[in-house]
Amino acid sequence: MKIGIIGGTRGLGKTLAWFFKRENFDVTITGRDETVGKITSYELNVNYSSNNEEVVKSSDIIIISVPISSTKDVIKELAPKMTPGSLLIDVTSVKEGPSKIMEKYVPKDVEFIPTHPVFGPRTTSLNGQIIVLTPKKKGKWYPKVKKFLKNKKMKVIETVPQEHDKMMAIVQVLTHFSYISTAYAIAKLNVNVKDTQDFESPIYNLMIDMIARIVSQNPFLTYSIQLENKNGELVRQTFADAVCELKDVISTKDEDKFVDIALIATKNMGDIQSALGRSDKAINSLNHESNILKMSIGKEIGLKHIYSGIVHIGILEDLGPEFLKLNTNKHHKKLKISNVEVLSEKELIQWKIKLQKNYSQSISCVFPLTADQYVIKDTINNIKDITNVKIIDVYTGPQIQEGFTSFTFKIEALNNAAFESTKNILKGFGGVIR
Structure with missing residues (x-):
């Protein structure tokens, strides 16, 4: 399905182009500045055109994402040129004016849905976001659009433009x-x-x-x-x-x-208790992360940039009111605190697995028959920098003293020191390394 976004080189139009490309639609964006258009096209891996009319004629869905002051004129110009059976959507935050213009200029064989995504260009997920639909009539496109939005777990509000x-x-x-x-x-x-x-x-x-x-x-x-x-x-x-x-x-x-x-x-503020609860959560969240950072000075920490998604792992060297300094071994990084979120210990391990070399070693250990292999396995799994533990052999053959058994664990870790920690734990359980 082909989607054309008129004004898709900047702002919300660019964000929508990114979302639809992720859903494997054939996306074409337009914009007045050809240089910006080509850069955005390359960045998002979508098509760019400087000719609005050509895009309108070749698209199944047209989304108008231009400044509010230009929206009515763009609808007047492009709506009559749309292909029969296609769909026109605008995404301005004012609906009454664009709705009346659509009703007047959109051909009878073209459906239109005045729409308002109540989120901005900085949004990175549709999950939980609000979108308002103000259809004059509900044609064949409407249930498809609504189903798509619901599947993305968006909150869909249906109303009239005036409301x-x-x-x-x-x-x-x-x-x-x-x-x-x-x-x-x-x-x-x-x-x-x-x-x-x-x-x-x-x-x-x-x-x-x-x-x-x-x-x-x-x-x-x-x-x-x-x-x-x-x-x-x-x-x-x-x-x-x-x-x-x-x-x-x-x-x-x-x-x-x-x-x-x-x-x-x-x-007149409605449910005050709920408001207090939400604001308490926001305040506690800010304080909690601030306290984690304060307690992590001199320690290893993982920080994820909330906009780029880039993860930085290193030793937290210094913490100021606005910025922090992180030693990543290769170099020192200065990061703005408001732009990063602290990874949990589990998330840090998962990113280390992605970014660092993973080591593997099999360790066999003799225990009394009463020993519980699964308790031992779970204990090893909790050792710092251990990423995975499997029991690959349980042996009670001639080489093992009567009343004893041998467990062999295949262990994956981020460093060799973790294997030494594992051996010390096994010995602490009363085991003898083979």
Whole structure:
């Protein structure tokens, strides 16, 4: 099946091209900048074309992933040229406008599904991600698309464009507006956020990270989200009114009114206990990993880069507020703490098996007949740097004293020192190495 992504050289379009290529679709991306297009094409191993019309005519599915301000014009231009029986999808975060344009310009023998993937270009897995579908009509493509998304364990929301935009006015417009306003206020106060790190609480830390995530997005995109959602002006004005009202209450020292506002806000937040539980998990997760790093200074540790997937294994030499230093034997690496996750001991072993040479040795040991070979095997398996243990022989022949038996273990390990540790364990069980 051929999928054409109009605007697939950057942002979400590029991410979608990567996902569909992994699913073995025949993917073609388009973009105005031919140099960027060819680089992206090579990087993702997909096709690139600078001719939107040709891609539209030769594709089974067309996904429009251009800036919100350009989406309507692109639909007007390309929808009438689509092949009968094909499918048109747009992935903008505003649905009412594009839906009306699709309804007007898409031919009757072409199906269209206005869609909003509620995730960004940094997403690396569809599992658990939310996607909103706002179909005007459900044709032959719709159940196939829905089944595909469900199979990827995505949370599929079905609604109408007007309801989608109303909800996104809160989820996106209000959130972006309030976060950017907060960041702008900090800037206007001439305060460097780094200077607040010595005083920050876990809640403040989480808030700053979330704000930074929003303000670091493409400002043209966030502006379009504000501008194109018809509910935006009401939401922004209501927010501004609420801020001014709260400010006036504090300025006039009206404690009762402040408490009333706080209680109204609290009651409207829904399931507070669940919110506290989720935020506790986030805080505990941050603290847990921070404590692991502090306790690992001078020790071997495995760190996986959360975006590239590259794993770094070495001795943790130094730990600062933002960066850490890792000695990987070959050279020293400086890594940003926020960009890596600590591998568990089991994960570290698995990566070592992939990255390092694996040694193998068979060890035979004589034990009393009452010895349990499986207990001994499990104990060996827990020795540091042992990667696999098999019992390959149990022998009670002429060479073995009566009342005794010989167990032979085939052991795989990351280094020879692990074999010596194994022999010491076997001797500790009362065994005699053959």
